[in-house]
Amino acid sequence: MKVEVSSTGFGATVSSIDLRAGVTSEQAQAIRASLDTHGVLAFPSQHLDDDELGRFAGIWGELQVHPVAASIGATNPIAVVFNDEDHPPAEGGDSLFHTDYSFHVQIPDVAVLRSVTAPSTGGATTWSDAAAALRKLQATDPQTAARIRTLDALHDPGPRFRHEMEIRMGPELAAQVAEQFVAGSLHPMVAAHPRTSEELLFVNAGFTRRVDGVSKAESDALLAQLFALFDGDHQFSHLWAAGDVVVWDEHRTVHRGPSDFGTQRRELHRCTAGTHPPRRAD
Numbered sequence: 197m198k199v200e201v202s203s204t205g206f207g208a209t210v211s212s213i214d215l216r217a218g219v220t221s222e223q224a225q226a227i228r229a230s231l232d233t234h235g236v237l238a239f240p241s242q243h244l245d246d247d248e249l250g251r252f253a254g255i256w257g258e259l260q261v262h263p264v265a266a267s268i269g270a271t272n273p274i275a276v277v278f279n280d281e282d283h284p285p286a287e288g289g290d291s292l293f294h295t296d297y298s299f300h301v302q303i304p305d306v307a308v309l310r311s312v313t314a315p316s317t318g319g320a321t322t323w324s325d326a327a328a329a330l331r332k333l334q335a336t337d338p339q340t341a342a343r344i345r346t347l348d349a350l351h352d353p354g355p356r357f358r359h360e361m362e363i364r365m366g367p368e369l370a371a372q373v374a375e376q377f378v379a380g381s382l383h384p385m386v387a388a389h390p391r392t393s394e395e396l397l398f399v400n401a402g403f404t405r406r407v408d409g410v411s412k413a414e415s416d417a418l419l420a421q422l423f424a425l426f427d428g429d430h431q432f433s434h435l436w437a438a439g440d441v442v443v444w445d446e447h448r449t450v451h452r453g454p455s456d457f458g459t460q461r462r463e464l465h466r467c468t469a470g471t472h473p474p475r476r477a478d
């Protein structure tokens with residue numbers, strides 16, 4: 197197994213391993229350790245099917261059905277992310293950085309995507325490092341970094357997510373889902389990673405709406421300051437080719453999907469594994 201690490205240390209590309217053949221317990225341990233170090237791992241040209249995708253994700257824990265899918269009775273942990281001429285990406289798409297379903301009490305530990313069909317241009321996914329974002333805040337504004345350690349923020353699905361659900365499942369089911377998840381969840385703004393205990397900035401532009409216990413004006417200003425910390429060098433992008441597999445740490449990273457591929461067909465299958473509530477850093 198060859199691990200080619202990006203220049204920042206965040207994100208790596210792994211080759212000389214055949215995930216279709218299954219991984220040994222030693223390989224699984226090495227892959228988990230590599231993910232804990234680098235946050236995102238890309239495995240080009242693996243050509244897994246859904247069963248193989250699930251088996252690979254299973255090295256991190258039990259497969260999780262997306263809570264929104266589970267709320268309407270779905271039991272399949274494999275979700276399909278699909279766009280084409282008749283299903284264009286929603287305005288703005290997933291283009292805000294987010295942690296998948298951070299509006300829920302528990303978030304997934306890892307997500308694994310496999311590309312089935314990739315657009316010939318565009319369509320890259322980008323991840324940003326929440327540990328580096330917190331370090332940047334500590335270096336540039338230690339007072340704010342200290343202050344947010346004791347604060348919580350409200351995460352909720354919001355109108356953009358509702359719009360996406362309407363496109364995917366129609367207005368009736370989307371309304372049912374919205375009712376169930378609209379209240380959102382309060383999470384600590386600085387979280388400790390469930391495995392490594394590394395400290396992370398746990399807010400995201402996709403789902404974090406309000407800092408709890410401060411005025412709206414102060415909350416808006418603080419969140420704008422924090423969201424901007426995810427821009428910069430500590431990012432990793434993957435331009436998909438059919439057959440590629442990428443796994444990322446949902447606690448350590450935020451990600452955004454593109455809407456720059458027009459009406460081209462783009463199909464990815466996703467699976468998440470393991471789950472923990474974000475916990476406050478000591």
Ligand SMILES: [Fe+2]
Pocket residue numbers: 290294295296451
């Ligand atoms: Fe996502």
